[in-house]
Amino acid sequence: MSTPLLEVRNLSVEFRQRGGAVRAVQDVGFALQAGRTFALVGESGSGKSVTSLAIMRLLAAPAGRITGGAVLLHAEGRTLDLVQLSEREMRRVRGRLAAMVFQEPMTSLNPVLPVGEQIAEVLRLHLGMDHGAAAKQAVHLLDRVGIPDAPRRAREYPHELSGGMRQRVMIAIALACKPLLMIADEPTTALDVTIQAQMLALIRELQDETGMAVLFITHNLGVVAEIADDVAVMYGGQFVETGATADVLARPRHPYTSALLDSLPPEIGSQAPPRQPLRAIPGGVVNLRAPPQGCRFAERCALRIDACEAAPVPLRVLDDGAVRCIRAGAA
Amino acid sequence: MFAYGLLRKLGSVVAVMFIVATTVFVISRVIPGDPAGVMLGAAATPEEIARLRVELGLDRPLPVQYVEFMGQLLRLDLGQSIFLGQPVLEAIIERSGLTFALCAFATTLSVLIGLPLGIVAGVWRGSWVDRAASGFALLGASLPSFWIALVLIRYLAAETGWFPVSGWGGPDATMPERLHHLILPAIVLALPPGVLLLRTTRAGMMDVLSQDYVRTARAKGLAPWTVVMKHALRNTMLPLVTVIGLTVAMLVGRTVVTETVFGLPGIGNMVIAGVQRRDYPVIQGVLMVISGFYVLLNLFVDILYTRLDPRLRGRFA
Numbered sequence: 277m278s279t280p281l282l283e284v285r286n287l288s289v290e291f292r293q294r295g296g297a298v299r300a301v302q303d304v305g306f307a308l309q310a311g312r313t314f315a316l317v318g319e320s321g322s323g324k325s326v327t328s329l330a331i332m333r334l335l336a337a338p339a340g341r342i343t344g345g346a347v348l349l350h351a352e353g354r355t356l357d358l359v360q361l362s363e364r365e366m367r368r369v370r371g372r373l374a375a376m377v378f379q380e381p382m383t384s385l386n387p388v389l390p391v392g393e394q395i396a397e398v399l400r401l402h403l404g405m406d407h408g409a410a411a412k413q414a415v416h417l418l419d420r421v422g423i424p425d426a427p428r429r430a431r432e433y434p435h436e437l438s439g440g441m442r443q444r445v446m447i448a449i450a451l452a453c454k455p456l457l458m459i460a461d462e463p464t465t466a467l468d469v470t471i472q473a474q475m476l477a478l479i480r481e482l483q484d485e486t487g488m489a490v491l492f493i494t495h496n497l498g499v500v501a502e503i504a505d506d507v508a509v510m511y512g513g514q515f516v517e518t519g520a521t522a523d524v525l526a527r528p529r530h531p532y533t534s535a536l537l538d539s540l541p542p543e544i545g546s547q548a549p550p551r552q553p554l555r556a557i558p559g560g561v562v563n564l565r566a567p568p569q570g571c572r573f574a575e576r577c578a579l580r581i582d583a584c585e586a587a588p589v590p591l592r593v594l595d596d597g598a599v600r601c602i603r604a605g606a607a
Numbered sequence: 608m609f610a611y612g613l614l615r616k617l618g619s620v621v622a623v624m625f626i627v628a629t630t631v632f633v634i635s636r637v638i639p640g641d642p643a644g645v646m647l648g649a650a651a652t653p654e655e656i657a658r659l660r661v662e663l664g665l666d667r668p669l670p671v672q673y674v675e676f677m678g679q680l681l682r683l684d685l686g687q688s689i690f691l692g693q694p695v696l697e698a699i700i701e702r703s704g705l706t707f708a709l710c711a712f713a714t715t716l717s718v719l720i721g722l723p724l725g726i727v728a729g730v731w732r733g734s735w736v737d738r739a740a741s742g743f744a745l746l747g748a749s750l751p752s753f754w755i756a757l758v759l760i761r762y763l764a765a766e767t768g769w770f771p772v773s774g775w776g777g778p779d780a781t782m783p784e785r786l787h788h789l790i791l792p793a794i795v796l797a798l799p800p801g802v803l804l805l806r807t808t809r810a811g812m813m814d815v816l817s818q819d820y821v822r823t824a825r826a827k828g829l830a831p832w833t834v835v836m837k838h839a840l841r842n843t844m845l846p847l848v849t850v851i852g853l854t855v856a857m858l859v860g861r862t863v864v865t866e867t868v869f870g871l872p873g874i875g876n877m878v879i880a881g882v883q884r885r886d887y888p889v890i891q892g893v894l895m896v897i898s899g900f901y902v903l904l905n906l907f908v909d910i911l912y913t914r915l916d917p918r919l920r921g922r923f924a
Contacts, residue, residue, distance in 0.1 A: 334825055371828035378826075383819040388841045388917060397837075398827045433917040449827065 279350050280307035281489045282331075282457055287345035287359075289323070289330045292338075298564045300326045302513045303591075304345070306506075310456065311483065313490040315504035315521065317497060317536075321561045323513040324493045325379075328459045331491070332376055333358060333366050349373060351456050372402040375450035379462035381442035385434040391445045392418070392430025398452040417448040422478060440471035447478065454486055461493045476503050497540055501525055509533050512562040512572035519597025529599040532557075532573045571601070579603060616909065620902050627898040632676055635890045636669060642689050642885040663689060665887075676891065685892035690884050695892035699874060703896075705775060706866070706873035708785070710858045712793040717801035717854055722847075725808020729843075730835055732813055740805060747802035752861065756795045756868045763791060773870030792869045796861055800854035807850045811843035818842070845916055852908035856901045 289301040301323040308314045316324040329335050331347050347358040351373050358369060370376075378384040386394060395417055396410035405413065411430070418426035421444040434442055443463060450458055460479065464472040480503060483490055492503055500507050500521060507525075508518040509532065517530040528534040535557045559576035568574065570585035577584065583602055591600045643659040644651065660666045664675075679686055685695035728740040764772040775788040815821065816839055824838040825831075866875035874893055881889030913919045 332826060334822060367828045367830060369828070370826055376823075376826040378819060378823060380819055384823045386820040386824070386838050386842070388915070389838075390917075397829070401828060435918045446823075449823070 278309070281310045281350055282308040282491070283346075283348040283350070284327075284331065285346045285348070287327065287330060287347060288343045289326050289335065289340060290343045291340045296565055299343075299567070300340070300513050300564060301330060304508075304510075304513075304515055306508055306515075306518060308457070308489045308491060308506075310489050311487045312505045313480075313483065313492055313503055315492045315494060315500045315507045316510055317494055317500050317507060318510035319495055319561060321564075322510040324495075324510050325461055326513075327510075328376070328461050328491060328493050331358060332370060332374060332459060333361075333363075334370075334376075349457070368402075371398050371455075372453045373455055374457040374459065375453070375455040377443070377446045377450045377458065377460045377463045379465050381439050381446055381466060382434075384446055385442055387434055390431050390433055391437065391442075394445070395430075395449050395452055398449060402453045413452075414448075417452055418445070421445070421448045421451070421482075422474075423448075439467055440474065443467060443471075443475055444478070447475075447482070451482060451486070455488055457489050457491065458483075459491045459493070462495070463492075464499060465494070465496070472499070479503070497525065497536060509536070512567060513564055514572060514600060515591055515598070516573065516600045517597065518599075523596060529594075529597070529604050530573075530601045531577045531579050531603075535576075535578075613910075616906055620906060623902050624895075624899060627902075628677060628680055628895060629673075631891050631894045631898070632673055634894075635887045636672075638882070638885060640885050641665070642887065645884050646689070680895065685895065686888035688881075688889050689886045690880075691886070691889070695888045698877065698889070699892060699896055702872060702874050702877050705871055706859070706862055706875060709789055709792055709796065709862055709865070709871070709873065710855060712786070712789050713796035713858050714800075714851070714855050716793055716797035717804055718851065720797065720801035721804025722808055725805040726812055726835065726840065728805070729809040729812025729816065732809075737809075740809070744802045744805050747798045747805075750798075752795050752799065753864060753868055755798060756791070756865065759791045759795065760869075775871050788871075792865050792871060795868075796858055796865050799861075800850075800857060804847065804850055804854065807846055808843060811846050812839060815839045815842045841915075845912065848908055848911055848915060852904055856904055859897050859900060 283305075284307075285305045287301060287304045288299065291298045291300050304323070304327055306314060316327060318324045326335070326340070329340075330342050333342075335341065342359055345359065349356045349358055349369065356365075356369065356373075358366065361369065385391065392411060392414045395414035396405075396407070399405045399410040399413050400407070403410075415426045415430045418430055423429050423441055423444050429437070429441070434445070437445065443466075446463070458479075463479070464475045467475060476499065479490060482488070490503075492499075494500060504521045506519065507521045508515045509524070509530065510516065511532050517524060517528065517533050519529075524533060525537065528537055539555045539557060541554055557576055562568070562572045562575075568585060570583075570587055571577070571580075571589045574580050574584040581603070589600050589602055591598050592604060594604075641656075641660070643656045643663060643665065647655055647659060657666070664672065676686070683696075685699070687693075688695050688698055691698050724740045724743070728737040731737055759770075760772055764770045770791050771788050776784045780788075812835075816835075821834060821839055824834045829838070862873060863875035863878060865871075866873045867879055870876075874896070878890060878893040880886070881893065
């Protein structure tokens with residue numbers, strides 16, 4: 277296999293708060309090839325969004341900081357460690373080599389600037405276009421992400437656009453400088469199902485066209501199945517299972533992954549017996565301020581044995597993935 | 608849509624001015640005392656006073672005076688001053704240059720103080736700059752204007768001679784001379800609104816900087832300064848416009864004290880003299896002009912709002 281575009285190694289993030297530090301992300305690592313899609317899934321508070329913000333070095337300073345690890349971006353014949361870059365160097369990465377699409381299209385666009393300008397400013401900044409060329413390219417990009425009547429829309433403000441259109445604008449902003457990596461942090465969560473499907477199709481289409489790599493953050497396993505080549509399941513700031521999406525979803529090896537899959541609602545029109553109550557995972561998310569010594573999922577796990585809570589469980593690398601469970605392979 | 612909204616707004620301006628005129632009339636008449644008595648002094652006989660009252664038209668019933676006053680207003684006539692021997696409007700226009708210059712100067716100063724300090728304090732919250740700005744704000748808000756004025760006059764005018772103690776130069780003083788006279792009064796006037804602006808800017812900045820679109824701007828690779836000045840400040844400007852508008856309105860009222868302390872012959876001084884002499888037309892005229900200014904300023908701020916916030920465009924209400 278060729279060199280991956282993005283390599284995250286042992287990344288850890290801490291939030292300092294009154295009453296102690298919260299280790300939001302611990303020892304996270306993965307590699308992403310150009311043209312591929314890697315999904316981070318987990319429930320709220322699992323550290324998936326923090327991981328993506330850490331990669332872009334957009335953690336809210338000074339509370340959040342990267343405490344260890346490396347984020348290697350192999351671009352333009354060089355290897356950049358994003359963790360080590362100066363803020364000034366990092367600004368040349370953001371928006372140009374790596375771009376980000378956020379969850380809330382309603383609030384992620386600036387309400388007092390026309391959407392065309394919000395795209396054009398990236399083009400002027402990174403590609404050195406003049407005002408006229410940038411404005412023209414912005415219209416072209418709006419058109420490219422499927423916004424009808426783009427020349428008129430470019431002059432409109434975010435509040436004049438629907439949620440789906442705003443997210444298309446966000447994607448156009450991210451796409452503006454043809455980045456090598458697009459990080460999409462729950463880009464479809466705030467949208468209704470039809471628009472969700474359109475958005476996923478658009479991202480895939482753009483990916484085929486540009487060959488960019490996509491890091492996709494979501495809590496929705498259905499979306500993972502649809503878009504990701506590989507997946508990492510996060511729990512309590514750690515990876516608990518990684519592998520090819522098809523393998524992980526078909527043969528989950530970690531009890532948490534199985535539990536997540538079990539709690540999916542049956543698909544409409546499927547053969548599942550009707551009126552079956554949705555299954556939930558008992559208990560609440562682990563307290564990261566004082567995480568248990570052993571397996572972080574143990575207290576909610578139906579398959580728990582004494583050894584689970586005795587010592588930290590390492591992420592065991594198997595030939596087609598990795599899993600953080602002492603019973604893995606045994607079960 | 609815009610024209611319709613503007614028309615409605617103008618309608619309410621007229622209604623407000625009507626209420627203001629009535630209030631002004633009532634207030635000026637309930638002040639105890641009477642211009643005829645003041646004019647003729649303590650030695651005047653009741654007959655003399657009564658004769659003068661007839662001359663001034665003050666003997667007529669109040670409703671009649673009221674109707675006449677309103678009629679004059681409709682013709683934009685503020686009446687004749689009892690003591691100045693000239694039409695009130697003319698007297699106001701003569702003195703408004705100074706007051707206008709003073710207010711403009713003070714507004715500029717307060718924006719120059721409040722806006723940059725507020726931005727810096729909001730961006731670097733908790734830093735020494737922020738703490739210094741907060742301390743300054745506390746002082747500025749709690750020290751009374753007349754006291755600041757007296758301190759400035761003593762140390763920067765009387766003892767050092769850097770600034771004139773009072774007045775605004777002779778009739779043929781040059782522009783720089785006049786501005787030199789206005790510096791201290793403008794500082795005194797500018798402090799409280801400048802401090803208010805500082806606090807509003809700081810709070811607005813802090814609020815806006817935590818918004819999602821600021822994170823988007825950072826994710827684009829924009830420099831921190833661009834993020835603040837282009838993406839954050841524009842959103843902070845909305846509440847600021849209101850504060851600046853209020854500030855100017857406040858200033859016009861506060862010039863009364865400042866002009867008195869610094870002996871400036873502006874509208875403020877004129878109204879003080881008017882009150883002391885019960886010069887009804889002067890009191891009414893000045894109050895009407897200041898209120899009218901206030902109302903028009905508010906209208907202007909409303910219109911400016913719709914220019915600044917695209918979400919309000921076409922929704923003029």
